[in-house]
Amino acid sequence: MPEKHYEIASLALRYWFVALIGTIFVKCLLATLKDFKKSDGNEGDAERISALVVFLCLSAFGLLSVQNPEGIEIWVLVLGILASALFLFQFFALKFFFRGIDPYLLLMVDTLSVIGFIMLHRLDSDLAFRQVEWFGLSSIFLSIVLFVTRKLKTGKRFFYPLMGAGLILLLLTLILGEEVGGARSWLTIGEHSIQPSEFVKLIMIIVFAIDFSQAKTLKQRIPVLIFAALAVLLVVLQRDLGAALLYFSLFVFLYYIGTSDWKVTAAAILSGSLGATAAYHIFNHVRVRVAAWRNPWADVEGYGYQIIQSLIAIGSGGLVGSGLGLGKPAVIPAATTDFIFSAVCEEMGVLVGIFIIGFYILILMKGTTTALKAHTPFAALLAMGATISLAIQSFIIIGGVIKFIPLTGITVPFISYGGSSMMVSFGALGIMEGVADQSARAEKEQEGNGSENGEEDEE
């Protein structure tokens, strides 16, 4: 298709994409609110929403396939169809095998992934292809985690092995790791690089859930406290500030939720703040981050460059964006990973940006509902841990690229390019869905047995 025709098509289709994503969002919002108000009946229009997601994927890749003036690129269409097929298979297979899972949670996450595929293809078509691969692998990982979580009762025997594995992973990264973008957080194995700090997140959720769901004295909790402190310290040494902030928040939230011990929680927050202040004074890169947040305009070519390019991109898109392929998101540094939110805002519009933030809020609400419905403290903490991890991570990075908080490099869950990030985000989803399935089954059993002696369920 000639260049001009593509431009016109892209300009016109902006509205279609915004409307489509908006509709998916509103439908998920209604379902989430219904669920949140505790009226049962999860059966709704989830199948119909899945059709919308397929529309989104196919129409976007259809448009992108004619971007090249020399003719239709069939393989782009194939990629779109492949992504849709993978999504449909994942969605319906999981729904079939695990009846108790929450379909909306899955749909929202898949919508975010599809937005990611579209944007990544726009930025670098090779990455999009690999991301779809990661999506497939992550879906398998998701089923495994789901399956395991469903069976998990207390997980006590994994407690020490998991902590050990986590610390060893982080230590290995610190010693053997490779530096990418200022952070020494990548471990190369053969041809692949993984980011162990991502996987430690999952370990952390499980370890904290195991420990904080049991009634213990503070002395008995010393191992887990040491583990948490060491993990944070190790990622700070890797200069991975985003991960450090995430681990810390995860600890504080889960500790408080599990133990209701506000004294230790307050002490943790206090020491965390002291640590942050100390880091500010000791490490130059921390000071630079803060300066870039306070006034990036003071050094437009230097430390303010990333954030200013991000803001310019967001400002250039307007409400419905410049149209796919018509903006210049490639100018933004790290547009495929940390800054993908700004790239989406530029080409698909600020409205889609708002919907994305909205989706994370809905995931937070869904996750909370799942945790509230859980039948054991351990399951509740697991679900809430996964929810908090996803919520904080998306908050940290979106807040960073819009200059709401200082920028700390971390990926946008489900959207950013990256195998480790995709895997772990889907792993967190697996934990949430596993808990949802577990409690749905328990409920059914109770109904089936007619017994009244289950866990108290009053609010």
Added chain:
Amino acid sequence: MKKIRRNIRTGFFILLGLFLFLLGYFCYGILFYGDRWFANSYNVRVRLNQVEPDIIPGDILDRKGTVLATTAKKTIKGENGEELEYYYRTYHKDARATAHVVGFHNPQYGRLGAEAFHIRYLMGYNNNFLERIYQKAFLPRENGNNIQLTVDLDLQRYISEKLGNRKGSVVLLNPRTGEILAMVSHPSFDPNDMETVGEDNLVNRATQGLYPPGSIFKVITAASALENGDDLKNMVYDCRGTTFIGQAQINCYGKEAHGALDTAHALAVSCNGFFAHLGIRTGWEKLLRTGNLFGFNQDFLFDDIKVVASRLPLSSKVSKEELAWDAVGQGKVLVTPLHMAMVAAAIANRGVMMEPKLIYSVIGRRGQMQKQLEPEVFAIVLSPENAMLLSSMMELVVEKGTGKGARLGDIRLAGKTGTAEVQSTDGQKDQDHSWFIGFGPLDEPSLAIAVIIENGGSGGASAAPLAGDILYKAMQMGY
């Protein structure tokens, strides 16, 4: 389990709160700063491609329709000998007089002025969806829109000539509408020839230059006292030429002893002692409140022009001595010429400060009006009575006081001079900056002005006469 559920809810609400803040901040940023981010000169998306561009930027006109900036075309030979259309921006032959207002758009040197700030209109990004589709489908190249500015080229030229080689800035406003009739910054440059331009010449002193205001700040000090119900009629002060406030010795200009003064006469002779004591009497809180109302310490988010914030750093930590110096405009107060013109205009407009406007209209491809000047109130800074009172005091300044140099026969003017002491970079005392703000004709003020001449000596000696000449010329031209 019950406790855990309760805590889960607490955790949820904390996180939800965080996200709502995030969402709110995002919307706030887009709403108030989105266009500014877009118009930023570091935005490579809106650069004019010179060879075979997709979009041809529109023209910039002055208020009478004279073309100040346009896109010209020539044919060049490509690498393979094919003919290519080459586009570039060119400017009016007297562009030196409008250089900072219009700015430039040059792939090599970037963008400045209206060429940068209003790129949205010039490149046609404000066109609606159908218009954009139409242009893409049926025109060989897309067209941007023309913008007509509120400035008058003839006035700009006159002011530029009058300033001559002196460094400084002049801003002329219509106090009732906020229109910027003229805005000149010297030294200037020629946008048609960017190769030899010095860094200093590119600074628009009218909007980006932060100067100590000197005695013109006394207008704010007086306004604060008036607005806070201080009965200034009864304030009489015996000026001995010098006074002590705490550790600070505050001298009047040339250590001249003015004798017994009421407020009007203190303003007329610009008595430092009087206003230092008045500032102390009013107190930092009230002075700061009035200052903030007048627009100090604010990110000016005007629709039409980018202006840096003026500074009035008062707080409970500020010592008595510093407050006294601030009250006479010689402390840590810093202002831009455009802001001072707005202050004069607000007093002229009976206490209503209008937002400064630079866009007269935006004209689309077929000559249709896309946007027209709509005056907007920026703030109500004074009650009408106090504005009149202040206005009559400022009339005395021109009639009998330090501003005599601005007098225009029987046309009644009001004004205030300022002589701002400056330290040069090597710590030596430089020649003072010369300030004048004013407005007229007093029966129905249609013009407000701010003039600063860097190192021009006393306000009465150099800025005031220049302001008088400019006001006279503008009135002759029918403004």
